[in-house]
Amino acid sequence: MTTVVVSTHDLRNALRAVLPCAGKRPKLTLHHRVRLEINDGPNVLIYATDGYSAALAIVSVWEDRHRDPIIFDLSPAQVRATLEIFEAPADKAADDEPDAILQIEVLDNAFEITDVSGLPGIDGRHYGDPRIDVPADYPDVPHMLARLRASQIMVGDDPIDMVFSRIADFRAATSAYSDSLRITPYLGTRSYGIEVGESFIGMVRAFNVNEDTRARRAEWQQDWNNRLPDPESTPRNATPADTKEQTR
Numbered sequence: 001m002t003t004v005v006v007s008t009h010d011l012r013n014a015l016r017a018v019l020p021c022a023g024k025r026p027k028l029t030l031h032h033r034v035r036l037e038i039n040d041g042p043n044v045l046i047y048a049t050d051g052y053s054a055a056l057a058i059v060s061v062w063e064d065r066h067r068d069p070i071i072f073d074l075s076p077a078q079v080r081a082t083l084e085i086f087e088a089p090a091d092k093a094a095d096d097e098p099d100a101i102l103q104i105e106v107l108d109n110a111f112e113i114t115d116v117s118g119l120p121g122i123d124g125r126h127y128g129d130p131r132i133d134v135p136a137d138y139p140d141v142p143h144m145l146a147r148l149r150a151s152q153i154m155v156g157d158d159p160i161d162m163v164f165s166r167i168a169d170f171r172a173a174t175s176a177y178s179d180s181l182r183i184t185p186y187l188g189t190r191s192y193g194i195e196v197g198e199s200f201i202g203m204v205r206a207f208n209v210n211e212d213t214r215a216r217r218a219e220w221q222q223d224w225n226n227r228l229p230d231p232e233s234t235p236r237n238a239t240p241a242d243t244k245e246q247t248r
Contacts, residue, residue: 001107002038002070005063005116008088008100010199014046014057015079017173017200021055022048022076030135033073037142038106040069047141053166054141055173055194055202062101072106073132082113085127089119106131148193148203151186166204173200 015034023031037045043058061067074082088100100119105112115125167181174181179197183204186193194202209217 001066001105002068003065003103003105004038004044004061004067005065005101005103006044006059006061007091007098008086008102008115008117009091009098010059011044011102011104012083012086012088013176014044014059014199015083017057017170017176017196018046018048018055019076019079020169020172021050021053021202022079023050024076030138033075033132033138034079035071035073035134035138035141037071038067038069038104040067044104045142049139049141049144050169051139053169053202053204054139054144055170055200056141056145057173057200059199062097065103070106071134072111073134073138074111075132078129078132081129082127085125086113086115086122088115088117088122145193145201145203148186148189148191149201151189153184153186170194170196170202170204173202176200 018034022034026032031048031050034046034048037047038061039045043060045056045058047054047056049055086102091099100115100117100122103112103114103116105114110128110130112126112128114127115122117123170181173194173196177197177200182195184193184195190206190208191203192206194200194204196202
């Protein structure tokens with residue numbers, strides 16, 4: 001049995017941010033899950049992958065009540081139920097110990113989440129459910145991200161070809177953590193690193209473009225260059241003062 005106490009808002013943010021990267025097809029059971037890893041470190045790791053993108057968020061452990069390292073999985077439905085049940089008012093001070101806290105208890109065949117904050121209206125809220133299977137061949141997302149981030153950052157002029165739906169999977173992270181999305185290309189890989197704030201990282205695979213498509217896109221790019229005005233020309237809305245400044 002493992003029991004830890006975490007911030008309600010930390011857990012909600014992590015689950016919201018990671019869930020879109022979980023596999024969306026229930027029949028493809030390997031990826032249709034969110035994994036929680038409680039180890040000896042100061043954070044619970046929460047991660048998911050659909051095979052094309054991956055996400056990992058951390059949740060600080062505020063109190064150990066009984067901790068044995070454990071990995072357990074939540075189905076997307078269980079994640080959504082957790083988010084629906086455990087809403088909480090904003091903490092009074094972001095840098096202090098959280099007001100709203102949850103106890104996570106992982107048993108052999110079930111998990112229990114209970115609000116232990118003592119706050120009126122939410123204290124005692126509870127959600128428990130049987131644990132789903134934990135497949136041993138589920139991708140090692142932390143290791144995947146560690147290897148990617150250890151690669152050399154790519155510097156160059158090559159454009160990135162990306163399917164929008166894969167990037168859109170990270171929109172929830174930018175909302176959960178109120179921060180921008182940072183994308184980093186790496187040499188020797190078709191994957192790109194993702195960062196949102198200090199508590200979320202991920203990766204996404206670029207779209208595979210063949211030589212014929214590259215050639216067509218090069219033609220399209222030249223066509224657009226031909227259609228658009230000369231970049232060295234004067235804008236049509238320029239004032240005489242703007243024109244004088246441009247010629248200096």
